[in-house]
Every structure is written in structure tokens, then in C-alpha cells.
Amino acid sequence: MMKRRNFLTTVAMAGGALAAPGYLRIARAAEPLRVGALYSQTGGLSVVEKMLSSAVQLAASEINAAGGVLGRQIEVIVEDGASDPKTFAEKAQKLVISDKVETVFGCHTSASRKAVLPIFERRNAMLFYQTHYEGFECSRNVVYLGAVPNHQLSNYIPWIIETLGKKKFFIVGSNYVYPREMAKVSKSLIEAGGAEWVADEYLELGHSEWAVMVNKIKDSGADVVLSNVVGDSIISFYREFKNQGLSQDQIPICATVTSEIEIAAMGAEYAAGSYTSFPYFMSIDRPENLSFIERYRAFVNDPKAITYHSLEAAYFQVFLWKQAIEKAGDITADAIREGVRGQTFDAPGGPVKVDEDNLHTWVTPNIGQWQADGQSKIVSAYPEPVKPLPYSGYGETAENLFCTASGLDTTKL
Amino acid sequence: MFDILFIGLSLSSILLLVALGLAVTYGAMGIINMAHGEMVMLGAYVAVLANIWLGANLLLAIPLAFVVTGALGYAMERMVVRRLYGRLLDTLLATWGIAILLQQAIRLEFGLVFFGLHVEGLGAGLQNVPVPGFLQATLTVFGQELNTYRLFIVAVTVVLTVLTWHVLYRTALGMKVRAIIRNPQMAAACGIDVRQTNSITFALGSGLAGVAGVLMAGFRSVSPDMGATMVVDGFMVVVTGGVGSLLGTVAAAGILGEINALTAITFNEITGRAAVLLVVILVILLKPAGLFSFKGR
Incomplete structure (x- = not known):
């Protein structure tokens, strides 16, 4: 029985010894x-x-x-x-x-x-x-x-309607919660601005085959594309867009996710002339x-x-x-x-x-237009946060x- | 309507491009080559590296990729696959292991990152390949604006398919390969060097995957894990078409591509994908051996 008591004491002591540095730590202010x-x-x-x-x-x-x-x-x-x-x-x-x-x-x-x-x-x-x-x-x-959506959209959509003079939106996104919520906010802003949206389409996340979607954009009569596409798909989207003969001058892609990273990965010439709305751009x-x-x-x-x-x-x-x-x-x-x-x-x-x-x-909120060098030019800056x-x-x-x-x-x- | 059919044709040609190599390795040799997607990925990286380091454009990268991935496929068959003939599940596992090794090799720049060296064009990030000017923009055919790059892919696919057909059905090598498909033991008994033929066949299949990779690089981003999803599509086409039948693979790619395009344009992309998978399931249920299969004895 002696052994058992010894054992318990040892355990208790060991426990105390292990716990002690924890208590000591608080006392030392310079601890990281x-x-x-x-x-x-x-x-x-x-x-x-x-x-x-x-x-x-x-x-x-x-x-x-x-x-x-x-x-x-x-x-x-x-x-x-x-x-x-x-x-x-x-x-x-x-x-x-x-x-x-x-x-x-x-x-x-x-x-x-x-x-x-x-x-x-x-x-x-x-x-x-x-x-x-x-x-x-x-x-x-x-x-x-x-x-959040009101930063990226509440300035952006009216700007697209008034400054770019666009009236028919084609909304496209990857199929998950972010693009769908963004589309919801966009639609109410588009209708409030007196414009209309002609389509609201989604593609699987990570999908890289854009032939059909870009063809739909071509035939839809839309004069602007609002893109909430994320990830790799962005790259094949912009490439297909140019390769099917659509021009950013006539039907600009206005994006909420496309950043400096995707632009560098697709090759700047494919995005030149398109827009993105973000608070921060590398070119600020x-x-x-x-x-x-x-x-x-x-x-x-x-x-x-x-x-x-x-x-x-x-x-x-x-x-x-x-x-x-x-x-x-x-x-x-x-x-x-x-x-x-x-x-x-x-x-x-x-x-x-x-x-x-x-x-x-x-x-x-800032709106940037992508240039041929892969950087953006700020075309509209909100006066304050x-x-x-x-x-x-x-x-x-x-x-x-x-x-x-x-x-x-x-x-x- | 014509433009939709063209898009379907273009989707088909991309499916076929990936499946063609598989039709050779899986169809002819009965190896479930999970590393096939990685051969496509390596082909795309050959295009990236050739552009950065040699200044070579996409067209020059095609033969280069064929040679590089073909040689790699040859080495792979010699070192690993050769020891696993007749053990279907083991080839699956072993080639999957090779697939992961290849992915990591690109991601870790063949280990150079551990020494603090960086090779431009490799690494975990996204890469891109510029498309030559004359393949960008559009071409007007029958009053329809068609994407030049996609036309180019269709053309290359047709050429490769004809070449593969020629090799398999009009050359001595092809005759040996077909003999091995039907009955390897009997072929060996007739004096065919089964081992040598298999090595060359595997190299051919891998080389075709490399070419597919170069063409893929032209319209999507290049990354170490791009091959994983493509190999699934490739198997889908080969199994639907019928294992061992080149005609079946071509037909299956054509049908699935057009179904995808037509459903996607009438409904949306998600339904398009679902429709393709539904057709594949139905074909496998009703015709387990695929659309075109030869009668075994």
C-alpha cells in the first residue's frame, strides 16, 4: 500500500511541477x-x-x-x-x-x-x-x-450605369455562396438604377470550360458583364472572352474578385480595359x-x-x-x-x-481599370470610407x- | 445553331485530346494510368518553360512536349508499370503514387526550393502561356465568328487521331499492339516482343497526353494540380466508348461534347455537366462494355 501512496504523491508533485511554469509565466511581463x-x-x-x-x-x-x-x-x-x-x-x-x-x-x-x-x-x-x-x-x-457587398457594389453599379452608360447586365459567377449573395445585392442596385439584368448564370467552382457561357453572353444582348467568378476559372474566362471576339471596349467585364494576382496569371493583355471594384489596388x-x-x-x-x-x-x-x-x-x-x-x-x-x-x-470603395501592364488605373475613388x-x-x-x-x-x- | 455545334465540337475535341492517350494505355494495355493527368500537366509545363527559357511559342512546344512526356512514359513503364501487368488494382495505386510524386516535383521545383533556388515557370503558383497572335481572336466561317484557337485545337485533334489510327491499324507496331490487346500470351507465343511493344505503346500514350497539355495551356491556367480533374474526364470517355476501341473513344468524345454544349446552352452549365454524367451512367448500365467493343474469345 505504501507503493500506491508513493505513486499518488509523485503524480501530484509532478503535476504541480508541470503546472508551476504556467503560473510563473503570468508574473513575467516580458513573456512574448x-x-x-x-x-x-x-x-x-x-x-x-x-x-x-x-x-x-x-x-x-x-x-x-x-x-x-x-x-x-x-x-x-x-x-x-x-x-x-x-x-x-x-x-x-x-x-x-x-x-x-x-x-x-x-x-x-x-x-x-x-x-x-x-x-x-x-x-x-x-x-x-x-x-x-x-x-x-x-x-x-x-x-x-x-x-462587404455594399463596399464593392453600392458605388460600382450606379457608376457602371451612369458613367459607362450600360443598361443590360449579364451576371455571372462561380456556384457557391459569395457570388450568389453578390448577385442578390447587385440585382436590387441594378433595378434601382433603372437598368436591367438579362441573365444570372453560374459555373462550377474551378471549372475552366467557358465556351458555352461566353457564347451566351454574346447572344444575350447584354452590354456589360458583372463577374463574381473566383479562382482559376477567372483566367480561362477572360481568355475565352477575348478569343471569342468580344471586346472590353464594347462589353466590359466588371468584376468583384479579379485582382492583381489573376491578372498576372492570365496575361495582362486579356484583361486590359476591364474593371474591378476593390478598396485597395497595388497602383494606389x-x-x-x-x-x-x-x-x-x-x-x-x-x-x-x-x-x-x-x-x-x-x-x-x-x-x-x-x-x-x-x-x-x-x-x-x-x-x-x-x-x-x-x-x-x-x-x-x-x-x-x-x-x-x-x-x-x-x-x-475604388474602381480600377486594368491596363496593359497588369496594373490598374483608379477611375473612380469614393471621397471617404x-x-x-x-x-x-x-x-x-x-x-x-x-x-x-x-x-x-x-x-x- | 452552327456556333453551338461548333462549341460542342470543340468540347469534344478537348475530351478526345485527353482520352486519346488513355485509349492507348488503358484501352490497349489495360493499365489504369492515374498519372495520365499529370502527363497532361507536364506537357503544359513544357510549354510554359519553353516559352520562358527558349522563347519558343506554342507550336514549337508541341513536338517538344511529345518527346519529353513520351520519354518519361517510357521510363515509367520500364521502372514501375512493367512489374505490375495483370494486377489491375496495383497499377492503379502505383500510378497514382507516381502522379503525386510528379505534382510535388513541379510544386517543389524538383527540390531546388530546399536550396533557396527558384526556377521561373515552376512552383506552386499559376502559370500562363501566351497564345501566338494569329491564333487569338476570331475567324469568320459561313457567316459565323469562330474562335481561332478552338479551331486550331479541333484541327490538331483530328491530325493526332488520324496519326494514332494510322499507327495502330497500318503499321507493324500497331499490328503487334492489337495482337497483344486480344491475347497477350498468344501474341508472345507468335514471337512478338510483348515487353518492348508495351514500352513503346506506353510512351506513345504519354506523349499524346503531353501534346494535350500544351493545347490546354493556351486557354486555361497552368498549375501542378490541373491534371487531376482531367484524368476523370478521360476515363469517362474511354469507358463510355468501349475499352480497346479507338473508334469508340472518338464517338464517345463527340457525343458527350455535343450533349454538354446543347444542354448547357438550353439550360445552364451545371445541368450540362449533369446531363453528361447521366448519359455515361446509362451507357455503362445498358452496355457495360461501352458503345463499341470487340467480341472477345
Whole structure:
């Protein structure tokens, strides 16, 4: 019996010894502040998501060089979501439960965000999500740094109707939630602007055969194409468009997803003359942006590296997070959530601000026309940042908010 | 209507382009070659690299890709496939393994990334190949504007199909191959060098896949995982047409392509795809050996 008691004591002591450093840690103020960066480092989405991961690390290294957050250095724990929502959920669990981080920067697709959301809500941790998305979400555990449909469309559609003088829209997208939500918002804006839409068509995600669709566009009598196509399909779409003899001068493609990355991958001559609506373009002519591009290129050690809208948001989100902690004086999720409300930052592309109500971000809508060199020319810039309305497709307006600091008002849906 | 039929023809020719090599390796040799899509992918990368490093345009890349992927197919048959004849499931698994190896080789730039070196044109990112000016834009035929590049693909497919037919049915090699399809043991007993013939047949099938890759590179993006989805379409065509029948493969590609185009234009793309799969299921249910199959003894 002596043995058993000994055993129990040993276990208890060992347990105490293991636990002790944990308690000691809190006492040491200079202990690094750990955050997660959850992006696909492998798989089909890794090309883009690795760039976002680099931007987070660039921001963290710059903050560290300037003295850190509350005197503590940031330590970024990089996890690989492997382009698979299930892996994203597992890795989020690891970061939040085993590593006990309060903040994770990460996710790129809506599918991966939806997969990790329950973990952040149940464990009360914060997710900073930088990609533009379809809206229709109001979590108290996510800070949304990207554009929502009202940023990308409410300025864009009237501009297409009035400035370009287009009256008949052909709406085309990849077959999943983002393009379908974007189409819904577009249709109401098109009708409000006195124009009409002649078709609303979808193609499988990742599909690269555009012959039939482009033929339909040709025969539809549309004078403008509104494209919510994502990923690889974009490249074959623009190529087929030109190869079937359609010209961007007569029927311009006005896109919401096509960025510097896809333009470089398709060959700039195919997109020259088409338009995209984004808050950030690599071509934005501000000293802050030129310096950002230079620092990013040095950081990833590639003198020809491209920057684009989600990359910019991945970068500035870390600064907003830092300001939130400094304002609240604490690193917990509750402190960050309250601290980040109303925070402003002068991002590379222009000033941004986290909304007090819905934790989405005020950004400035810009419309760029793609040029033969693969860069855009800003043809229309909104004078100031616009309030984010994640439920604009369901009738949300600045006077009648659905998503507020207390959560989503489901009675309004 | 004419333009829809032309689009259907163009879809058919793309299906056939991928399936042609498979008709040779799977149809003639009975190997489920999962690495076939990767041969297409490598062909596309040959076009990318030839453009960047040699300044060669798409047309010059075609023979180059045929030689490169053909040689690779030859090596693959010699080293792996040869040891697995008659073990259908094992060839499937082994060639799938090779497929993953090839994908990663491109993604990791043949291991050079570990030494911090970067070869332009390789890596995990998307690549593109410029299409020569005279193949861009359109050509007017019978008052219809047709996509020149697609016309070019149709033409190349016709030439390749005729060449493959010629090799299989009008040469000594083809006669040996057909003898092996019918009965390998008997063919060997008649003095045919089955091993040598199989190596060459496999190289031919792989080379055809390489050419398909070059043509694909002209209208879509090139990436290490582009082959995975194409191999599925390829098998679909070969199985529907009837294993071992070149005519069947051609007919199946033609029918499936036109069905796809006609349904997609009347309804939408998603139904078009569904219609194709439905037809494939019906054909396999009603005629398990495919549309055209020879009678075995």
C-alpha cells in the first residue's frame, strides 16, 4: 500500500511541477504575446494564403521592432489549414485550446471561416478575418477587415450605369455562396438604377470550360458583364472572352474578385480595359503604399512580388489589434472586442476604421481599370470610407442596422 | 445553331485530346494510368518553360512536349508499370503514387526550393502561356465568328487521331499492339516482343497526353494540380466508348461534347455537366462494355 501512496504523491508533485511554469509565466511581463496565424501553407489555396500569412508576419515583425505590444514581443504561431475547412477547424482548436492564444489572424475562404467560427464562439477567442466576403454574418468573436457587398457594389453599379452608360447586365459567377449573395445585392442596385439584368448564370467552382457561357453572353444582348467568378476559372474566362471576339471596349467585364494576382496569371493583355471594384489596388499612389510594397517585397525576398486587397488587410489588421490591446490594457478576447471598436489606422491604401456596431471595417470603395501592364488605373475613388453593412442584401441601411454591438437582430431578417 | 455545334465540337475535341492517350494505355494495355493527368500537366509545363527559357511559342512546344512526356512514359513503364501487368488494382495505386510524386516535383521545383533556388515557370503558383497572335481572336466561317484557337485545337485533334489510327491499324507496331490487346500470351507465343511493344505503346500514350497539355495551356491556367480533374474526364470517355476501341473513344468524345454544349446552352452549365454524367451512367448500365467493343474469345 505504501507503493500506491508513493505513486499518488509523485503524480501530484509532478503535476504541480508541470503546472508551476504556467503560473510563473503570468508574473513575467516580458513573456512574448502569442497569436495564431491560420492559413493554408499547402494545397490548392496555398499560393494566395501564404502571401496573407507573410503579411501578418511582416506586420508583427514591424511592431516588434518598434517595441512590441504593451512592452511584449509578438510571437506568431503559424498553423497550416491545408486548403481544407476540416483541417482549419482542427488547427483552430489547437491554437485556441492547446496554445491558449486569445487572437488568431486567419482564414481566407468563407468555408474555412464558417468551419472555425463555432470554436472561437464557444471558447471566446477572437478571429481577425481579412478577406472581402458576402456578409450575412454577425459574430461577436470575429473582426472583419475586408469589404462587404455594399463596399464593392453600392458605388460600382450606379457608376457602371451612369458613367459607362450600360443598361443590360449579364451576371455571372462561380456556384457557391459569395457570388450568389453578390448577385442578390447587385440585382436590387441594378433595378434601382433603372437598368436591367438579362441573365444570372453560374459555373462550377474551378471549372475552366467557358465556351458555352461566353457564347451566351454574346447572344444575350447584354452590354456589360458583372463577374463574381473566383479562382482559376477567372483566367480561362477572360481568355475565352477575348478569343471569342468580344471586346472590353464594347462589353466590359466588371468584376468583384479579379485582382492583381489573376491578372498576372492570365496575361495582362486579356484583361486590359476591364474593371474591378476593390478598396485597395497595388497602383494606389500614396507614399504609404509605395513604402508598404517595398517592405513587403524585401520581407518575402522577391523583388517582383505582387500586393493586392486581402494582403493589405492582412497587414493592417495586426496594427488594429495592437491598438485595441493598448486601448483596453489587456490581451483577453473581451478586452480586444471592446478595444477594437472605433479604432482607426492609416493603412497603405488609405484610412480604415473598425465599426463600433458590427466589428466590420470602414473602407474606401475604388474602381480600377486594368491596363496593359497588369496594373490598374483608379477611375473612380469614393471621397471617404463607407460604413460596412453586412446585411445590405436583406435591406440593412445605416439608419436601420441589423447587426449591432449586442448581436444580430433576427426579427429584422 | 452552327456556333453551338461548333462549341460542342470543340468540347469534344478537348475530351478526345485527353482520352486519346488513355485509349492507348488503358484501352490497349489495360493499365489504369492515374498519372495520365499529370502527363497532361507536364506537357503544359513544357510549354510554359519553353516559352520562358527558349522563347519558343506554342507550336514549337508541341513536338517538344511529345518527346519529353513520351520519354518519361517510357521510363515509367520500364521502372514501375512493367512489374505490375495483370494486377489491375496495383497499377492503379502505383500510378497514382507516381502522379503525386510528379505534382510535388513541379510544386517543389524538383527540390531546388530546399536550396533557396527558384526556377521561373515552376512552383506552386499559376502559370500562363501566351497564345501566338494569329491564333487569338476570331475567324469568320459561313457567316459565323469562330474562335481561332478552338479551331486550331479541333484541327490538331483530328491530325493526332488520324496519326494514332494510322499507327495502330497500318503499321507493324500497331499490328503487334492489337495482337497483344486480344491475347497477350498468344501474341508472345507468335514471337512478338510483348515487353518492348508495351514500352513503346506506353510512351506513345504519354506523349499524346503531353501534346494535350500544351493545347490546354493556351486557354486555361497552368498549375501542378490541373491534371487531376482531367484524368476523370478521360476515363469517362474511354469507358463510355468501349475499352480497346479507338473508334469508340472518338464517338464517345463527340457525343458527350455535343450533349454538354446543347444542354448547357438550353439550360445552364451545371445541368450540362449533369446531363453528361447521366448519359455515361446509362451507357455503362445498358452496355457495360461501352458503345463499341470487340467480341472477345
